[in-house]
Amino acid sequence: MELINSKKEYDVIIVGSGAAGGMATKILSDAGLNIALIEAGPYFDPANPDQQTQLKWTWESPRRGSSVTRRFGDFHMSYGDWSVDGEPYSSKDETNFMWWRSRMLGGRTNHWGRIASRLGPKDFKCKDYYDLDENWPITYEDIKPYYDKLDKLIGVFGTKENLPNDPDGFFLPPPKPRLHELYYIKGARKSGINVIPSRLSVLTKRINNERGLCFYCGQCERSCSVYGDFSASSCYVIPSLKGGFVDLYTDSMVREITTDKNGRATGISYVNKKNGKEYKLKSKLVVLGASSCSSARILLNSKSSAHPNGLGNSSGLIGKYLQDTVGTSKSIFVPELMNRKTYNEDGVGGAHVYTPWWLHDKKLDFPVGYHIETSYRNLGMPQFGVGGYIPNDLNKFFGLRVGGYGEQIRKDVKKYWGSTISLESRGGAIPDINNYCEIDNDKKDKYGIPVLKFNYNWADSEFKQAKHAQDTYEEIAYNMNGILIGDKPGKDQNYGISTPGSIIHEVGTTRMGNNPNTSVVNKYERLHDVDNVYVVDAGPFVFKGDKNPTWTIMALAWRTSEHIISEFKKQNI
């Protein structure tokens, strides 16, 4: 294949423009380093009216928002989902892993639920507390200053709670709970379960003059046109492009990191998706922020005589220890919420309340806990499927006839609108060397790049965690005067545990450690094997507990970026 070489040598090539790559772009370009930022998807700005879906009405879509071209519906802001045209992946044997990719500037931060949780001290010392195989090589104290800086730079609402493993931060004030959330609080507290305000990266209060404030449309997953929520495109990349130190390459699919004869990185090669041609770019240093599995894939595909098993893979651990969040959910019908008087309760684009893990000192048959998120769009804008396939299915709880048509169906839809609450657990997965992605030697994507094959199984203790969550829902439902909708999933249904990958929290494929034999990157996220390649996405996570990974990705990427700047200053690069 024809290769087109660029003569320019950048200080740093950053692969991926989401939480990780966007963060690195901001910090490194602010320091005056020359950056090439490589993004596999198109340019995206939530403020661009041609791309905006925020505040569109359901009827503005001819399919009324149904999920034909976008998995979570027409208005959801992700270009790409668990399947991307021309970019397949496979699963080994009977296993199944779902791999989400958002091909766009800002990546998944555009559709993300903005849940901005910090890992706690115990999550870093996971071997000590949960008997897992390794601790992180860093502690909460090492990363706390970066979480603090992030809170102030980007904004996150929440409250000081002094909980043992859910550290407080520099919070904006949270919004008041919605009605169904008050029912949840009542039911959960009666069950002895704590509920606190959510911690979301949404501007309930001004933090600077560059970003607009939340105007409570409840549509963060559409990415906010006034930048009232955080996305890497709106808050990092687009402002950084104005600084003059960043060249942005969109629609560019990285094939591999190129190396010299000593095995040091010299840059990357990528395929321009628009013309199909392959290009090379040179740099002194490469930062991968392509997402855990994409970065692992690039490293594994970067084979050379110096690195026959892939770049940085002397340990053989790239792709191993893949973890997704353990999830299981249940919908609850709350008769007291029938026949609601309606008002605008869109609120922010997420639940206003949640339950952090509450059983720290209890002896349980699984090591790692979970938090509970609640549904939030109870009186939300109707989209395709409103009322469900059988709009008055809940009639069965009253011994009334299910079905019918005419005025009665219209009344029934109104009667039940907003009367159900769904609860979703988000639990820590156990790092396991047998859960992994690797290169599928039989398959290439449409750009000719070898694709990933996944192997992932939940552990016994993860099923037990899911069972515990289902038992908890049952108890909370009872205490809310609610009724579980559908049978409680038992052992035969694996307690409703999520398909691996479906919670979209992949971490752990290039894990961090002090020992080059048991880890891929060091505590500054630099490959042990190569001194000018860093991985700043969730790949380096040793463990993430029950926490949503984005805030930690960014705090680590910030810390690593400062380290890179100091290395440049010391002329080590």
Next chain:
Amino acid sequence: MERRESLKTILLSTLGFSLSLEGCISPIGEDISKKVWDYKYGRTPYEKSRDEEFLNSVFFSESEKKTIEKIANIIIPPNEFGDIKDAGVVEMIEFIAKDWSTPAHNNYGENVLRKGLKVLDGLCVDRFSKNLVDCSDNEIKSFFDEISYQDDISEDLSEAASFFATYRYMVVTGWFTSEVGMKDLGYKGNIPNVWDGVPDEILKDHNISYDEEWIKKCVDQDKRNETAVWDSEGNLLT
């Protein structure tokens, strides 16, 4: 950005988009351009061309559309907010018939939506010796009564019942996702506003109240525009 400014930006943005879209669709003819004009919702180039292709092609015959409209008006009868036509229900079903006509959807348009009409029509021919469009509402209701309740469907009508349920699902969706249907439902959102909690009278109705400790920590909406400043312990000072 000030709230007032953000609203202005949103307004201007929408307007700007409409103008540019008008420019690029002129070749497809006035009727279609008007349709595409209606559907401006942030599509990628691929999604836009897919929409335009479907909006510019025909799936149901005129008589099939009349049949759908007749069924739809019985499933959700007109009221003070409008009727099935106002809600664009037939257009939605026409679009979905093409949109779901892929192998992944098992050619839903042909295998489900069109076949469903045939089965329901067949029932009318059997019973009243005429097509559904020519039946009276009472004739149609007489067999809807037999196929629309889950607990009471005779075996020979099970196929018709399942097609009926599909059309009910489509019509209910089409109605409540339309402008008139959302008014009927009472949906009040999708507009910039300042959320300051559940209205008092609603709290009273539900005999529920906000916890005072909790509310003290929540946003004071009068101060939302003051830039956040914290002390070194993370206590908000503004």
